[in-house]
Amino acid sequence: MEILVFTNQRTSRKQYCFKQVCYQILGFRVRFTTKIEEFISYQGVKFSYAKKPLGQELFVEAAGLLDEEGFGDFDIKVEDWNSIPCFFKVSKESSIPFDIFSASFYLLVRYEEYLPFVKNKAGGFPVEESTAFKYKFLHRPVVDLWAYQFLEVLQEKYPNIEFPQSTYTIQLQVTVHEAFAFRYKGLLRQLVGFFKQLLSGNLPQAWLQIKTQLRLVKDPLDVYDKIVQLAKKHQFNLKMFFQLSDFSKDNRNINHHKTHYQHLIKSMGDYFETGLLPGKTAIFEAEQLQKEKKRWKEIAKQEVKRVLVKKFPLSFPESYINFEKALIKEDYSMGYADELGFRAGSCTPFLFYNLNAEEVTPLKIHPFALHSSILRNKQSHEIQEKLTKIKSDLQAVNGSFNLNFENEDFKSEQFTKTKEFIIQLHATD
Incomplete structure (x- = not known):
């Protein structure tokens, strides 16, 4: 109409x-x-x-x-x-x-x-x-x-007006800043990490590292099979984002050249749509972003279509201008890490409008309402009321509840809590 x-x-x-x-x-x-x-x-x-x-x-x-x-x-x-x-x-x-x-x-x-x-x-x-x-x-x-x-x-x-009906949905984005806690890291990094745990008195973590390296237990961050099974069982729409930055104090991931990491990216691409986690420098510098885009193409055998900025601040509009120039099609970074809600006032994807140039760009922004760090840093009773209200509003407008999680949120000791939380929000009643 x-x-x-x-x-x-x-x-x-x-x-x-x-x-x-x-x-x-x-x-x-x-x-x-x-x-x-x-x-x-x-x-x-x-x-x-x-x-x-x-x-x-x-x-x-x-x-x-x-x-x-x-x-x-x-x-x-x-x-x-x-x-x-x-x-x-x-x-x-x-x-x-x-x-x-x-x-x-x-x-x-x-x-x-x-x-x-x-x-x-x-x-x-x-x-x-x-x-x-x-x-x-x-x-x-x-x-x-x-x-x-x-x-x-x-x-x-106009009483006879009709409009297309959509439905309330849950959309999950899972970020992988560090693919494995202990496995596939260089010997020096393993030794440094081990002695840090000993010196800090964290003996259980040091013992866990030993057991992991001896293949007695699974790496704590190797949660990918569980994520696949959860998404399949409950039919969650899920996207996964991986970091390919150079090693630095801001990036502690294993090297992007590692075969196991490349295999992980490819295998997750068989189940979900995947995208890039730009490093801190790549958010602002076009040259570094192009370097990480090239790495992605070499590994995933396709162009980067979507990005998500999570652990670093999103600079507006500079970050989006950089993404748009790099021909990124979709961004999932629009939200706040420390508060529930809608940074741009909407749950519906929208195009990036560059106010400096007064022009609409092709970059589509997918806003999120919840950053998983909120669940770790605040008491459940503090956010439950707001979550209930958000869900009610989203159901009223047939909106999408976008949730940003990390692979860390699916570790054994947190998996049940994370799973139940997502299922509760996914229910339409």
Whole structure:
């Protein structure tokens, strides 16, 4: 179904935002017109988006953000629209009380991350500085909720309107920064690690290392068969990401030339879609990213299609500009490591809009809502209420619950807890 939108001028911001809200979330094709006569004579679903209504049509008042270029500071005031936080309030002439398109654009393009801010200890954007955190709606996919509220307004005006239905899903991303805890590492690294455990008094870990090297037990991080079986049994959509950086204080993985590591990457590619974990330098430097891309192609026998940044801060927009120039198609890094919720206010994949150049890029961003470190660093009762609310909201908008885990989360002592947690969120009741 097509929606006709009257607007005084077409802009790249409007085309980007309306396509995301109306098409990607709700499933409607959008066509713009600047001709009043064409809008009035159109017999299908339509509304105007401007400063003033043309007549008695369905009218959404524009706050103005989508007609601007560049960026500046805004005085954001958050109020409620049917119990959903909203901002960019407009006049009572509008059929809805907020310009949800300007608000959606503000969140999706990460407008506030283009403005000056003090970086956190990791060197990234502090979650505490985000509008969503300050106004306590970080854990809600507000862009999707606004879209569905707007759908109800459309259905009141056009009762016969139909839109494609999607379903609530769980999407898992599993990162492999360190493929094995002890196996396949050089002799020097093994000896250094062993004596560190002894000197620190961690005798159980030292003994585990000995047993692993003697093949008496399986390597603690060799959890890949269990992950495959879990995904198969419960039909989880799972992607796995591997690091191919040079050895450094930030990368303790085994060498990417190791046959066992290359075999692991290839074998996991038989079961799941796989991708690259860019090293700390590759996130910012195109030359290093190209080097890691080349390694990936030599091992996986295919181009890198997707990346995920997890242990290092995502720098916005520099990281995405680097990925887009490297012809990466998909990114799974949009979220916070220390808080549950939606960094860009949405659970629906969206394209990276470069605010510096005012252009839409082909890089598709898949936002995640949960970083597994939260489960390790916070008490379960602290996050259970938010998780319940997130799941409820996602089911209401037929959204996708993206979860970022590490292979470490599937070790023997944590496997049962991780499995039960995922299954609970996967249930649709």
